[in-house]
Amino acid sequence: MKIVGIAACTSGIAHTYIAKEKLVTAAKELGHEAHIETQGTIGTEDALTKAEIEAADVVIIAADIKIGGRERFKDKKVVEVPTSMVIKAPKKLLQTIEQKLNN
Amino acid sequence: MNEVLDITKVLDKKLITTDLKSTTKKGAIEELSELLETENYLTNKQQFIDDVLLREEEGVTGIGNGIAIPHGKSEGVQQTTIVIGKTDHLIEWGSLDDEPINVIIMFAVKKTDATTTHIKLLQKVAIMLADDQFLESLRKAQTKEELFELILKKNGGK
Numbered sequence: 501m502k503i504v505g506i507a508a509c510t511s512g513i514a515h516t517y518i519a520k521e522k523l524v525t526a527a528k529e530l531g532h533e534a535h536i537e538t539q540g541t542i543g544t545e546d547a548l549t550k551a552e553i554e555a556a557d558v559v560i561i562a563a564d565i566k567i568g569g570r571e572r573f574k575d576k577k578v579v580e581v582p583t584s585m586v587i588k589a590p591k592k593l594l595q596t597i598e599q600k601l602n603n
Numbered sequence: 604m605n606e607v608l609d610i611t612k613v614l615d616k617k618l619i620t621t622d623l624k625s626t627t628k629k630g631a632i633e634e635l636s637e638l639l640e641t642e643n644y645l646t647n648k649q650q651f652i653d654d655v656l657l658r659e660e661e662g663v664t665g666i667g668n669g670i671a672i673p674h675g676k677s678e679g680v681q682q683t684t685i686v687i688g689k690t691d692h693l694i695e696w697g698s699l700d701d702e703p704i705n706v707i708i709m710f711a712v713k714k715t716d717a718t719t720t721h722i723k724l725l726q727k728v729a730i731m732l733a734d735d736q737f738l739e740s741l742r743k744a745q746t747k748e749e750l751f752e753l754i755l756k757k758n759g760g761k
Contacts, residue, residue, distance in 0.1 A: 510661045513674050513710055513722070514729040518666065521733035540726070541676065541712070542719045564662060587666055587733075588699040 501598055503527055503534040504548050505560035506567050509583045512540035519562045519583040520546075526590035530598075536560075539567055548572070558597055562586040577601070610758040613684050613724040617642050619747040623688040623707070628696050632656065632673055635686045635709050643681065644711060650679030651711065665698025668738040672729075674710035683713045683721035685728060687750055706741050708732070731757050 505523060509515035520536040527534035535552045538545045550572075553559070559578045561567060562585070579597055586593060618638060625631040632655050640648045654675035658664070665671045671694075686709045693703035710725055731737055737757055744750045 511658055511674060511676055511712075513676065513712055513725060514664075514672050514732075517726045517729040518733045521730045525733065540722075542722050582662075584662065584699050 501527075501532045501557045501594075501601065502555050503532055503558055503560060503594075504552050504556040505534065505536045506539060506548075506563060506569075507536055507583060507586070508539040508563040508565055508567050510564050512542075515564070515583045515587065516540045519586040522590040523560065523562065523586055523594075526594055530591060530594055532594065532598075536562075539563075544568070557601060560586075560593075560597070610724055610727060610755065613721055613728070614751065614754055615642065615684060616747060616751050618644070618684060618686040619750050620687070621689040621745065621747055621750070623690040625690075626692060626694060628659070628671075628694060629656070631688060631690070631694055631707055632659075632709070635688050635707060638688075639684070639686050639711055644684050644686075645679055646681045647677075647679035651675055651677045652679075653677075654679065655709070659697070663697040663699060665696040665700075665702075665704050666732060666738075667698055667700040667702070668735060669693075669702065669704045669742050670706045670708065670732065670738050671696045671698065671704045672708050672710065672732065674712065676712040676714055678714045680711045680713040683725065684711050685709065685725065686711065687747075689744070689750070706738075727758060728754070 507516045507519040559573045559576045561580045654677035688707045696704045
C-alpha cells in the first residue's frame, strides 16, 4: 500500500513523533510505503505533497486533536485513529486497513 | 539532517536518577520536578507540576514496556529539557498496555521557547522511544551513566 498520514497529539511534543516513527517503521517492515506529516507544537513538518496524496491508497489520520488541512483528503479513503492506537499496535492497524481495502 | 543537533543540550546527567523513591504517579512527578528545580531548570515548580498533571488528565502517557513520558509545556519552565527517573519498584501509571511502569522520561518544555532547537531535540528523543528494543534496554539499565550512554549511542546511531 501507499500510505499518507498525519500525526498530531494534544501537546504536540512527544506522542506525535512516536506515532509517526512507529507508522513509518511498521509500514516499511510490512512492505508498504508511508509518508507521515506531523502537526506538532513547532508547526507542520514533512508536509505531504499533492503527488503523495494523489498516489496514496489510504490516508491515516493518527490524531488526538483536530488536524489542519483535512480538505486535502476529500476524495480519499481516510482512516482516523487516536495516536495511542498507532503507538500500541502499528502493525495490527496496517494489517487491518490492508484487509479492509482488499475486501 | 542538514542541521547538527547536539542531544546533550537537552540531556543533563544531573537530571537522571535511578533511585526514585515515590510509589505513586503524582509523587514521582513531584520528585522529578524537585530535581529539575534543584538544577535550576524551573522558575515555578508548582506551576510546572500542575501543567504536567493537567496533561495526564487528557490521556495516558504510559507508552508500554514499562515506560512513561509525562510532559508539560509550562510557564514554570526556565529551560527546555528532559529528566529521567528509574525505580526499583513498579508504579501504577496508566499505560497503553495497562501495565505499571518503572522508567519515567519527563519532558519539560518552556512555554515560550523562541528557538525550535530544543523542541527538535525532544523530538529526537521521542523518536527513539518508538523503538521497542531501545525501551527494553532503558529498562535494563542499572546506573545513570548507562542510561545517559544508551541515549547518546542511540542518537549517534540514527
